[in-house]
Amino acid sequence: MIAIIDYKAGNLKSVERALKELGFPCRITQRTDEILNSERIVFPGVGAAGKAMADLRQLGLDKALKAAFEANKPILGICLGAQIILERSEENAAQCLGIIQGEVKLFPRPLLSAQKERLKIPHMGWNGVHLRKKHPVVKGITPSDEFYFVHAYYPRPSSDKCVIGTTDHGIVFPSVIGHRNLIAMQFHPEKSGAAGLRILKNFCTWDGRHAE
Numbered sequence: 001m002i003a004i005i006d007y008k009a010g011n012l013k014s015v016e017r018a019l020k021e022l023g024f025p026c027r028i029t030q031r032t033d034e035i036l037n038s039e040r041i042v043f044p045g046v047g048a049a050g051k052a053m054a055d056l057r058q059l060g061l062d063k064a065l066k067a068a069f070e071a072n073k074p075i076l077g078i079c080l081g082a083q084i085i086l087e088r089s090e091e092n093a094a095q096c097l098g099i100i101q102g103e104v105k106l107f108p109r110p111l112l113s114a115q116k117e118r119l120k121i122p123h124m125g126w127n128g129v130h131l132r133k134k135h136p137v138v139k140g141i142t143p144s145d146e147f148y149f150v151h152a153y154y155p156r157p158s159s160d161k162c163v164i165g166t167t168d169h170g171i172v173f174p175s176v177i178g179h180r181n182l183i184a185m186q187f188h189p190e191k192s193g194a195a196g197l198r199i200l201k202n203f204c205t206w207d208g209r210h211a212e
Contacts (some may be wrong), residue, residue: 002026002204003038005065008055009045009080011188018190022197024204032064040204041068043184045080046150049104050092052084062097069099069182074208076137076200077184082177083155085184091153100179102157111170119170122152129165129175129187135210137183137202138164138176145195147187149175154186181208 004015004026012028019026019042026042027034035041043065045052056062069075077085084096089104096104111119126146131138154173157163164183165176175186183203189196 043081049089082184
């Protein structure tokens with residue numbers, strides 16, 4: 001069973017539908033026992049970092065996530081779930097989970113393309129991912145694949161070793177990060193068509209070990 005963590009941060013049903021479409025049993029849950037007894041965890045989310053962290057702490061899910069990580073359970077972070085796994089966020093000056101060292105940054109303003117055209121913030125729409133290293137969860141992803149983004153902040157791990165893929169939106173930012181049994185992506189694989197479903201399927205068969 002795959003646990004989809006419900007910490008009042010939305011975007012749960014679309015993840016559930018995608019996993020069930022792929023044939024993988026899953027459950028949306030706030031129960032720490034279900035999370036810790038699951039085979040793997042999806043940590044999605046939309047919204048603000050400060051509110052998300054407050055809700056996680058109130059529900060005791062911050063401790064459950066850290067315990068699952070230490071138990072080497074495969075974990076997939078999506079969007080906000082790819083940000084608050086770091087130590088802190090510029091959004092709400094939030095102190096976050098600290099599973100990966102680093103911080104969450106706001107896109108600079110003005111944000112300009114290579115042609116000096118002003119780019120919109122939030123970064124919203126389809127964009128590519130440049131894979132900097134191999135990982136089982138992104139196996140089969142090609143340079144022509146695009147993914148759906150909606151965000152004004154982005155993760156910046158302290159170590160480049162944690163950066164699996166990057167995306168260019170005025171600046172080149174980490175869009176896929178990972179450490180040990182955790183992988184996280186700033187885009188929404190559940191809303192990214194066939195390429196996104198491929199990532200979800202890869203995650204659902206991943207044993208949590210990183211293969212370079």
